[in-house]
Amino acid sequence: MSAARHAVLAGALCLAAVPAAADPAAEFEASAALREAVTEEGLLGHLRSFQRIAEENGGNRAAGRPGHELSADHVAALLEQAGYTVRFERFEFPFFEETVPPVLAAPGFAVERDQIRTLANSASGDVTAPVVPPSGSPLACEASDFQGFTRGAVALVQRGTCTFQTKVGHAAAAGAKGVVIYNEGTEGRTGPFRGQLGDPAPVPVVGVPADLGARLREVRPEVRLAVEARTGTRSSRNVLADGPEGTTGNTVLVGAHLDSVPEGPGINDNGSGSAVVLETALRMAELGGGERPANRVRFAFWGAEEVGLVGSRHHLQSLPEEERGRLAAVLNFDMVGSPNSARLVYDGPAAIGRVFRDYFDSAGLEAGSTPMRGGSDHAPFARAGIPTGGLYTGAGEIKSEESAARFGGTAGQPYDPCYHQACDDLTNIDAAMLHQMADAAAHAVLTLARDPEAGKDREPS
Template sequence: MLPNACRTALAAFIVLTGAGSSRADVGLPASATQTDPFRHVQALQNIATANGGNRAAGTPGYDRSAEYVADQLRAAGYNVRFEDFTFPFFDERSPPVLVAGPSEPGAFTPPRDALRTLASSGSGDVTAPVQAVDLGLDAEPLQASTSGCEREDFAGFTPGHIALVRRGTCPFQTKAEQAQAAGAAGLIIMNQGTGDQTGIFGGRLTTQAAIPVLGVTTEAGRKLAEAAQDSSRNRVRLKVDVETGTRSTRNVLADRGEMSGPYVVVGAHLDSVSEGPGMNDNASGSAAVLETALRLAKEPATAPPVRFAFWGAEERGLIGSRHHLDALSDEERRRIRFYINLDMVGSVNPGRFIQLSQTERTAETAGIIQAFTDHFESKNLPVEERSRNQRGFGSDDAAFAGKNIPTLGLFTGAGNAKSDEHAGRFGGQAGQPYDPCYHKACDNTENVDRVVLGQMTDALTQVLRGARPIMPDR
């Protein structure tokens, strides 16, 4: 708790009069009330179902999702605009293939859920020896990895081989660039095996790779490393089949108030991954932001101004939020006092987290953090404040933090396992993922905890309608 002298609060916010409903063809659940954020989750699920099962950026499902949000906001009286942009498109046309020793009776084929193609991987069907690169797997205890981060790691690498590196220390992009420079025909990145970093993981390269790039579990990586030491069975087939190109998509923005002075941005990404409809990730956050905006539209308007934002192409690398910030002038960016992000706020095995991109509170965020804490405590709901590096999970708040704009977010957990401590604090099952359907086809309405979604939405609503703001100059 901060001393009373430090406890600032965010402002009562926007708002307009009027109300409205969405287009009739979306279909809302009969059990949802007119202030229940789950009604928006259901509407977005219906959109995904009618459009190929997902709402990924650059697809009809996303376009229809953006129209739904815009219709809701306009009907409530908001000024709404679309912000169009293009992005590098990446789509996996078929699951990756990885087989070690394909001509041997004892060939090792990792299970499908032990492999994941990294976004922006190149396509390719390569059969070649695998070569370990500075893995350091013999260390006891196992240390954090720098495998593949330096040119020297590839000294003696045979061009045409498939490189095997460990995750850790440097970006995936760096490992891919070093592997390509060394002449690798493909790249396999195994989870580094320390702490809970043993399972499958997602990732993205910042630029398109010329070779196939695959992520695998620690167990699969160890077996590949063993195969690399046995020339009689060191023959690996690696196949990645992807489509790349450029597509267009859009952000949805709704402003309230005169934006010439200091203002706050509240946002959530609206797109899903291509694997599924994306109900917890991130129809839940979009629903919470949208419902908060609709609730506040019925109340008297107060300052400071706010911008509600629904970002496109977050799953493609935070592209929508980065585009928005890059399009602003330096003076406009300076007037953003802080950014509030909602990403995954309906996890079925939830925690309640106030997430910081910075490791410490700032003058701008201290009061809003305290306001959220006070709200949850008033409802006897446990909450935990922590910085991003405690979860290794990136969202649009990182785009704002990259521009030195103070940020915070609400979050209920992703695909990592809940600890015993958090199960004791928040309930639920220790050892099980907060979200068992993270980035999977099963991320549908059954994968959203309606109660915790309501709690996070109520918290956002109450804080935005809260006490007198103090907005320090920067």
């Protein structure tokens, strides 16, 4: 949003500081021009670009692969053209990539191939041994659960209660040559599943559906378990676009992850959040006038979120202490166009939640809240004590009757039935919801940019 480039468009958007007392009606009015400029067509245009980039590059936009690199170039070029100061922030991340699908086979024992999923950071290996459950709890969260375990066997354990890492650690320590983890068998946790081990495992580890786990437990056949994968380090990058320096010296950081999982183009996860942040940035620059905002706005397109929030963590770690102290607020938009959506605001500091809630009140839209926890790029900042907030419309969780009554859609179905799958494409978007979320995001970005007290927790008015 360079003043030089946009001086001719001056006046449409008032970025001057607002007084400290929050006035929702005045804030709503102040963001009207920006919300008007943010359109469904604009948002869908960005999603089409992401889809096309994925299609031309192996069907995904995953970190360290061409689809993500080109997505980063694409948004950077648009932001630069709009007048932002754009830079890339490179970092390394550990990668795990299967070279062939995993094998879990036993003579006379039918196992469908797509039921078996290798856990990320599994060891490579090819073992043939009997399947043996622990003598203690099937959850295998304690070393003592493996008392009397047959060394050299493949351990069969249940998902849940403790981390995959803990289960695999105990099994390997007891002499297991491989580990099969079966799904918990509770609602929403019965089918095949993917998982990630925190550290590289010493033995091959796969996940299977609950019913297959039960059959293996009963029959205890000799199985062949084989995993073949490449591991190592790759590099990826964040795209950072800075607006003009504000009067307070503080920054409002507005981010979305731009990488997808390797399984698909990642249009809802997280083309949706990327489109919202990009559209907000471009339209703000267009309307931005010559006035200095209270706070600088930095737009961030995080890389390698899907492999463990690597880009956002890297950004936080490499921020000088002084700049870190000047982060007034961090906003995150990850999955904001889910096809069976709910309108959710992150639980968090009252001051930021208030901006979103006041907006939805003013717009006459029902909004709920979500705890979000550690699942996305706001988390490293929240842990560092920086005020964070954001929006979310749901992932693979099953929509409850209550949620369907509040937000419409279908109870008993996931918010996003294509979460982390190849079908997370252009058809996997609720465009009207995406537009509502974009308006809310644009409103919050502008309100926080104009507020010299942003991030300081005030009493809601």
